[in-house]
Amino acid sequence: MFRNLSDHPNDPIEAMFVRLANDTHADRIDLGIGVFRDDSGTVPVMQAVRQAEARLLERNLSKTYLSPLGNLDYCRSVEALVLGDDHPARAGGRIVSAQTPGAGPALRAAAELVHDLSPGSAVWVSTPVWGHQIEFFEQAGMAVRSYRYYDSGNLDAAGMLEDLRSMRPGDLLLLHGCCHNPTGEDLTLDLWESVAEIVVETGAIPFVDVAYQGFGRGIEDDVAGLRLLASRVPELLLTVSSSKSFGIYRDRAGLLSIILPPEARNAGAVRRKLRDTLRQLYFMAPDHGAAIVHEILSTPELEALWRSELDAVRARIVELRAALRRTIERANPGFDAGFVERQQGMFSCLPISAEEQLLMESRFHIYMLPPARVNVAAMNREQSEVLADAFAWVRAQREVSIRHGSRAGPSRNRRANA
Numbered sequence: 228m229f230r231n232l233s234d235h236p237n238d239p240i241e242a243m244f245v246r247l248a249n250d251t252h253a254d255r256i257d258l259g260i261g262v263f264r265d266d267s268g269t270v271p272v273m274q275a276v277r278q279a280e281a282r283l284l285e286r287n288l289s290k291t292y293l294s295p296l297g298n299l300d301y302c303r304s305v306e307a308l309v310l311g312d313d314h315p316a317r318a319g320g321r322i323v324s325a326q327t328p329g330a331g332p333a334l335r336a337a338a339e340l341v342h343d344l345s346p347g348s349a350v351w352v353s354t355p356v357w358g359h360q361i362e363f364f365e366q367a368g369m370a371v372r373s374y375r376y377y378d379s380g381n382l383d384a385a386g387m388l389e390d391l392r393s394m395r396p397g398d399l400l401l402l403h404g405c406c407h408n409p410t411g412e413d414l415t416l417d418l419w420e421s422v423a424e425i426v427v428e429t430g431a432i433p434f435v436d437v438a439y440q441g442f443g444r445g446i447e448d449d450v451a452g453l454r455l456l457a458s459r460v461p462e463l464l465l466t467v468s469s470s471k472s473f474g475i476y477r478d479r480a481g482l483l484s485i486i487l488p489p490e491a492r493n494a495g496a497v498r499r500k501l502r503d504t505l506r507q508l509y510f511m512a513p514d515h516g517a518a519i520v521h522e523i524l525s526t527p528e529l530e531a532l533w534r535s536e537l538d539a540v541r542a543r544i545v546e547l548r549a550a551l552r553r554t555i556e557r558a559n560p561g562f563d564a565g566f567v568e569r570q571q572g573m574f575s576c577l578p579i580s581a582e583e584q585l586l587m588e589s590r591f592h593i594y595m596l597p598p599a600r601v602n603v604a605a606m607n608r609e610q611s612e613v614l615a616d617a618f619a620w621v622r623a624q625r626e627v628s629i630r631h632g633s634r635a636g637p638s639r640n641r642r643a644n645a
């Protein structure tokens with residue numbers, strides 16, 4: 228049966244991770260994978276998580292099955308964290324939620340559900356975007372359309388709004404709640420307002436993916452745009468990842484929520500449909516990570532500890548961004564790296580082409596995902612200096628090739644991955 232299976236077509240992300248694994252250089256730098264590292268290069272486990280785990284162990288937590296909707300206590304806790312305690316849809320019983328094995332499977336399940344209910348609906352994604360997001364929708368059979376989002380280190384707000392006016396009723400509009408992956412470029416509240424207006428005019432359904440709450444401006448500020456949008460539109464889909472905000476990447480906990488319009492009276496039917504979809508996809512999510520998150524969010528002293536730890540992560544990212552900007556500008560006189568300091572969260576993209584990215588890989592052992600997405604939150608001071616020097620070297624090579632008439636310009640890839 229498997230004898231005729233040929234190698235998977237070379238997916239650029241997969242290919243990068245294979246090259247990284249094969250690179251035996253002692254000082255290779257992994258800026259690809261989307262995790263937060265401390266100065267020693269360790270991916271730390273939060274104290275709040277360790278304490279919650281100890282409490283769960285002490286209480287002899289059950290390991291029996293749950294329904295495909297997963298840990299519903301986790302759902303209520305995360306809904307409140309993201310949407311706020313007083314969101315009207317919560318009080319009105321208009322939210323149908325499931326705990327999923329992270330936001331990735333939540334996106335995939337949502338795509339499956341939407342395609343099943345509305346086969347003609349397309350999903351609109353930013354250019355560029357976290358590449359797996361495109362795959363989730365394509366694999367479910369949905370048409371994927373793109374909207375302009377980023378141009379030369381800046382948000383392309385005008386291009387985005389113009390493109391979104393072409394959405395059709397029932398289309399999904401995928402937005403990143405904060406810390407856009409891969410650009411780090413977020414919408415202002417005014418832009419969230421404009422997006423809400425276009426959604427209402429076109430009849431599209433916003434789908435907000437919150438993967439980095441607390442990594443940008445703050446735990447509450449990072450979801451202010453989502454909350455504004457949720458207060459303006461009748462229907463909304465939401466995915467939340469607990470992987471990054473709680474640092475429990477491999478424990479797999481996430482949320483998928485459907486906010487129904489005020490007049491909807493069929494929350495029970497929607498819940499059953501969601502449950503059946505999840506059962507067909509993976510049967511049931513693991514509970515450990517979800518139980519930890521609920522324990523933290525329902526225990527005031529643990530929640531306070533978690534908030535202070537997440538604030539410290541954010542402060543470090545802000546510091547790293549400022550330092551990286553200075554280091555790049557020092558190594559590249561006249562180059563304005565202000566975008567690195569201004570952008571939010573883990574990622575920023577260097578203005579280099581795919582070929583230049585490969586050159587940096589082979590010469591400096593620096594690994595990034597397309598389109599030259601750098602995980603600023605995974606870097607220490609020494610590594611940022613190597614990156615700045617490598618960037619300067621690549622720019623110098625570019626100058627030489629321009630002089631000789633062959634230019635490899637900045638990448639225009641629409642996908643990025645983590």
Ligand SMILES: Cc1ncc(COP(=O)(O)O)c(C=O)c1O
Nearest residue numbers: 261329330331408438468470645
């Ligand atoms: C925007 C975005 N959504 C979702 C995910 C998936 O997160 P999870 O680990 O919860 O599946 C990621 C992970 O990198 C992401 O960047």
